[in-house]
Amino acid sequence: MSALKHLRTWFWLILAALILWPALNWGVVHAVWTPDLEACRAARGTGACWGVIAEKHRLLLFGRYPFNEQWRPLLASLLILSALSPIAFQKLRTRRFMACGLIGVLLAASLMTGGFAGLSPVPTKLWGGLPLTLLVSLGGTLLAFPLAILLALGRRSTLPLLRSVCTTYIELIRGVPLISLLFMAAFLFPLMLPTQFRLDILPRVIFTIALFAAAYLAEVIRGGLQAVPKGQLVAAQAIGMRHWQAITYIVLPQALRAALPAMVNSFVGIFKDSSLISIVSLHELTGALSLALGGDAEWRSFYLEGYIFIAAVYWLFCFTLSAASRRLENHLNHK
């Protein structure tokens, strides 16, 4: 038995080496790290050309945002990231910090827009890359949050009409693909507004992501609400609280805390789904790749390296957030 086990271990080690060794050779040993087109062409097939990232990283990360103003999207990204940091660091999970984070997101958006304090206005069609991905996914989720709470409470309401409206909305949105909703944002929302009123595609898309995320978040929050023992509500009413007071001050805080890890997972889903907005021609991370390489005849042949870079950026975010969510869950379970 033990000999068989050794054999199996060796089999897997050899298989791993057969896959890992060529990957290491291509990605590290024979790779070109400088933006040197000649060297990259020479290494083609034997080594990766990470030079394409060095050459194009500004376009990949910030899209077509005016080159000299790119400190603004950089600062905006950092602001949004710090708004996300309470997920990972327990010490920052205070009300004051979260309020600051909310202001940080708004500040990030206005920093990108410009038009005040000497900042030149930049139209949203020039936004792109990482800040756009962050803004759409976090902005969408934050906007979705109040609606999600209302939907979750509505789905558990005793009023049959309200309950069926909320249930229908949640099931309808969860039953259709996000891309069909984004087509709605692109083609139908302009028709739904008054004729003289025109709304840019970006707010329309963020609004749509929010409507989509609300249905999923509502289900997560409903799970949290179910985890709060019924006695809590009864006790709150027994000390003379009104129904809405009991819900706001007693039930909801406990429900949201219980649902927090699942909400972070939902956010990771929205973060990944935000790549779909490249289909309605917004150049966030995924779309920025074709922006950076699609039109460039010389660097176009190094698309694979570009894909790997973008995938690594996504992976880093999603993996960190998922790990933080798992830690949160352990933390809540052991309290």
Add this chain to the structure above:
Amino acid sequence: MVSILGVLLAWLGHNVLDNMRERGIRAGFDFLFDPAGFEIGEGILSYDAAQPLWRAFAMGILNTLRVAIPSIVIATLLGSLIGLGRLSTTPSLRKLCGFCVESLRNIPLLLQLLMWYFALTSLLPDASDAISPLPGVLISKGGLFLPAWSCVGGGCSWNLPHLEGFGIEGGWSLSPEYLAVLTALSLYSAVFIAEIVRGGIQSVSAGQIAAAQALGMRPLQILRHITIPLALRAIVPALTNQFLNLSKNSSLAVAVGYPELVSIANTSINQSGRAFECIVIVMAVYLTLSLITALLMNLYNARVALRGAK
């Protein structure tokens, strides 16, 4: 609250009618009987641009099913294998499976789909230098060609793909678009299914296994009669969700130009301008598909669920 909602909907509807009048857009589903006016690259039915639009939509629905159903089968098999691999006693296999799960589920499906499409159309050799891993199987930028069993006239025979000029003729061909969607969807869903399978098996309490061993059951018997039936109870409801996600995710095929429902709807919107009607059709079809999947899975769930349990 509901009355506010009603007023809001009425206002939106009023705006839509206003806008449509101003832009001269007509409403209604009559456009489905107009000639489609665009070609569709692949599909099960025969089709040409002169045929009515509803037939193009039917092609799209069939193409969605043509990629979603095989993906569900592959993802379930592969996911079960990876899930079992993560519970293996061999540490290297466990780590390998863990690596697959962590790397694939943290990258957006759309990006994976684009990567597969790029790999299949750019990194593979041209049709004239097609790779042939098995006799009768050809892989190239033009897609995958397999031998086909065809019956012409009276006799039936294997129709082998072969090089003719610069292209490959004969056999059963699968386009790179189809292969990219199939691979990306199967792999992405497989890692989520793997986690469900792992969780399901881990949820079987050790006491059950120990009891079976005490009764003198052999490992395979325990797997077949104890572990699998118990694990399925935890697995099937979550698996249903994954199947629903997979069929919705097949809509991303529009990004690589595989002519499934959303892609056909997108082309139709650009050609006919009937955005509302096309989006309604897409949503209705997906809702129906979701409903059928959920129904079938619930029937299956009723068979595996604990008798008498609600």
